[in-house]
Amino acid sequence: MSTLPVLNNADMYHHYSDVQFRDGCSVIHEMLKPKRGESILDLGCGTGRLTMQLASLVGDSGRVVGVDPDSCRIAVANEQLKKMDDIPVTFQLGSIREALPLGPFDGIFSNYVFHWFERAERAEMMHQMYDSLKPGGRLTFVLETNQPQPNAIIRDIFRLTEPNLDEESASGMKMDVPSVWLQHCSDAGFLVELSEVFRTEKAGPNLDAILQFLKASIPNFQPIKLTDDGLHELDSRYKTGNGDEVAFSLTVLKVLARKPQES
Template structure:
């Protein structure tokens, strides 16, 4: 199952949605950072892409107030239902859109030049064509509006990267290709304690990934069917050793290359 198919992404996040708010400290920590970077003010219009269960969306609406507009978009209907329920409990008037965020521009009411900020937290890696998506999101900004997004660093979730050696795109390059002034880029702190990996135990890591981690079980299940498992493990061990330093060790983080581009 490819991680870049819409149905697999939707199914994966629908399954995680009920426990998403409490499954890790990573999500609230990252949400707090995004709120700081966005710096929402009364009356602003903000589009929160891949909004999930509303960790960023709800506080954005509290900040922009009744004169502001906040739209939360996500492909997971279960996540949106949870977010909608939380907003209703607080009496927050937020617009929720279930869609492929790559094509948000096709949703009625999402108009070119209508948002002060477009944000997308931790979802670029899921998109089939992130460059195209960023260009379309940039069109939705008002003059002077900000697009805020990021990509995982090369030392983040190393074991997952090895499972799927995908090409990486520089996030600043994406913003510039969309006609934005990529004026600010920075590296976030790690959202989890560093994990030290011993590549001599790569075979054990491979087995543990499919026993403990939801992403491999969902998106890479075909790698461990009986006819493929041993060959998959052999390739995994080889690729881990390629990434390791002379001491046979790797350090794994959870951090992002962030970029903020302004529409000129």
């Protein structure tokens, strides 16, 4: 069964996930382009911020399902849902296997999720997503790649907190080059219509905000392991000069793929 890592600190994640939220909104509007009346799956929906964005686009005649394996995040999402007017959103605990019976969908959206999947699970995951889509349905996802970047604060944080581990072992993220992900899409039967690799520059209000987001996002991350010297090094390297703001970069892959129409 394909699984995502169960993460803690859901409220903290909801509060500190602005960077990923902005990227997700961009991909929704520029690549997935949900239409009114469509059914959309948000795979790895977290606390549901982007799920709500999807719901606003499909309207009352549409349907959005958000799935996530973290019960705490699903609880936060459902609490947020209670504050909204009646909107066509359902949150489901689980992953793609649990979402299969809820389809078929016109589109699947996933934001900064796939690099958490174990490599041995990815082929099955792609085939399950293919099976979850209607003919002509779209798959859109965003993920981090392992291509080098010059301003990688996360890499440096793990170098300081887990000096005896490589970045993948320390973070749990299984990042690969873009061609690996595009091949997974093709092997499952998808037609890749658009793929883009870009380095995105990000900023946080301060170093603590970045550390809190990592604590909420990454299993076993312990910012307490950062020494005063380590904190000073990070501040010196990544502060922008605009107060306590810190800036960093990620190398990201965005993909739009489509399930062929039935002949």
